[in-house]
Amino acid sequence: MYRILQTGFTANYGGVEAVVMNWYRNIDRDKIQFDFLVSHKLDKIAYEDEILSLGGHIYREYYGRKEKPFTASKYIDKIFKNDSSIVGIHMNLNTIEYITPLTLAARRNLPVRIVHSHNSGNLNRKEKPETRAMQLLNKHIVQSNQYLKFGCSQMACDFMFGKKCETQVIHNAIDLDRFAYDSTARKRIRHELGVTPETTLLGFVGRLQYQKNPIFMLKVFETYLHSNFDAVLVMIGAGAMEDECKQYVEQHSLKERVLFLGMKSNVADYYSAFDLFLFPSLFEGLGVVLIEGQACALPCLISENIPEDVDLTDLVLRKSLNSPLREWADSIDLMVKRGKHARIMDTSGIRFSLESAGYSIPMEAKRLEDIYTKLIEGK
Numbered sequence: 001m002y003r004i005l006q007t008g009f010t011a012n013y014g015g016v017e018a019v020v021m022n023w024y025r026n027i028d029r030d031k032i033q034f035d036f037l038v039s040h041k042l043d044k045i046a047y048e049d050e051i052l053s054l055g056g057h058i059y060r061e062y063y064g065r066k067e068k069p070f071t072a073s074k075y076i077d078k079i080f081k082n083d084s085s086i087v088g089i090h091m092n093l094n095t096i097e098y099i100t101p102l103t104l105a106a107r108r109n110l111p112v113r114i115v116h117s118h119n120s121g122n123l124n125r126k127e128k129p130e131t132r133a134m135q136l137l138n139k140h141i142v143q144s145n146q147y148l149k150f151g152c153s154q155m156a157c158d159f160m161f162g163k164k165c166e167t168q169v170i171h172n173a174i175d176l177d178r179f180a181y182d183s184t185a186r187k188r189i190r191h192e193l194g195v196t197p198e199t200t201l202l203g204f205v206g207r208l209q210y211q212k213n214p215i216f217m218l219k220v221f222e223t224y225l226h227s228n229f230d231a232v233l234v235m236i237g238a239g240a241m242e243d244e245c246k247q248y249v250e251q252h253s254l255k256e257r258v259l260f261l262g263m264k265s266n267v268a269d270y271y272s273a274f275d276l277f278l279f280p281s282l283f284e285g286l287g288v289v290l291i292e293g294q295a296c297a298l299p300c301l302i303s304e305n306i307p308e309d310v311d312l313t314d315l316v317l318r319k320s321l322n323s324p325l326r327e328w329a330d331s332i333d334l335m336v337k338r339g340k341h342a343r344i345m346d347t348s349g350i351r352f353s354l355e356s357a358g359y360s361i362p363m364e365a366k367r368l369e370d371i372y373t374k375l376i377e378g379k
Contacts, residue, residue, distance in 0.1 A: 008092030026365035088112020121283030173364035203274035208239035
């Protein structure tokens with residue numbers, strides 16, 4: 001059995017965490033096992049109990065560049081040195097600011113050296129000059145042929161590596177059966193939320209941070225309420241802008257209409273309960289939640305800034321972030337009415353579209369497994 005060190009995990013049940021766990025659950029673990037390199041500050045990461053049950057190890061040996069500038073790499077190198085079954089690293093990144101584990105793997109000539117872009121924009125509104133300089137340096141380093149470069153979309157590849165690099169798109173595939181529409185789950189979740197069958201339930205799943213544009217989302221919902229009184233917005237997730245969002249809700253008298261649920265492990269049930277998925281991001285590597293939503297036959301109203309890779313069915317409608325709030329609200333109204341009919345129809349066409357585009361996890365996990373195997377065997 002070969003072991004591959006994965007990075008990118010936090011305590012949040014976010015997109016990267018969901019994607020890597022989908023690989024992990026479906027890969028042949030008799031051949032390939034995943035271990036996880038995470039921050040020393042994290043008492044518990046997302047899916048930790050499941051990771052341990054599947055045979056994975058968790059190494060809390062990641063120290064930031066500024067925390068231990070001269071010794072941080074020693075902790076990681078010790079992992080490679082002490083476990084000869086670890087054959088490399090797969091770095092799952094939203095930013096290319098830190099790649100030390102990758103360069104250490106190259107120094108030890110480990111066969112698996114993968115850097116994987118999961119985003120297409122800078123997570124922070126303002127980056128410090130030294131951060132930008134480090135990103136430019138690391139971008140130059142990973143352009144070397146000794147590293148394999150992946151992205152969740154071509155846009156994500158181009159953002160992190162440049163358009164001239166040889167890259168591969170690894171689809172953020174999902175368990176299509178798990179996310180299929182479930183009328184029983186719809187009734188149960190709506191009952192738990194105190195929402196009637198007639199109430200229009202809008203939903204969002206993701207980190208509450210700058211990239212996701214949550215204040216704009218709240219403004220759109222507020223505008224929608226002007227002509228649709230019986231509506232509720234459910235926000236699943238946590239993040240740096242959570243307090244700012246709650247403050248906006250308080251100041252605009254929306255407390256009875258906006259529900260902050262925090263992190264949920266059963267998001268598939270909520271997709272069934274929603275009437276529309278609202279996702280006005282400033283940028284995305286892909287937006288795996290939009291794949292999940294479409295698998296559930298859920299209409300998705302999104303910004304034009306999101307990669308077109310997610311446009312897999314006619315359930316997706318794009319709007320410019322420069323469009324008036326009233327236009328966004330009118331689009332919600334139109335899509336909700338259309339979507340309620342779609343969910344009682346045969347959804348086999350939706351499944352076929354997602355499978356054909358490479359978003360069925362058994363097939364994509366096998367593809368990733370074959371890539372790992374060829375690297376390890378030197379083919």
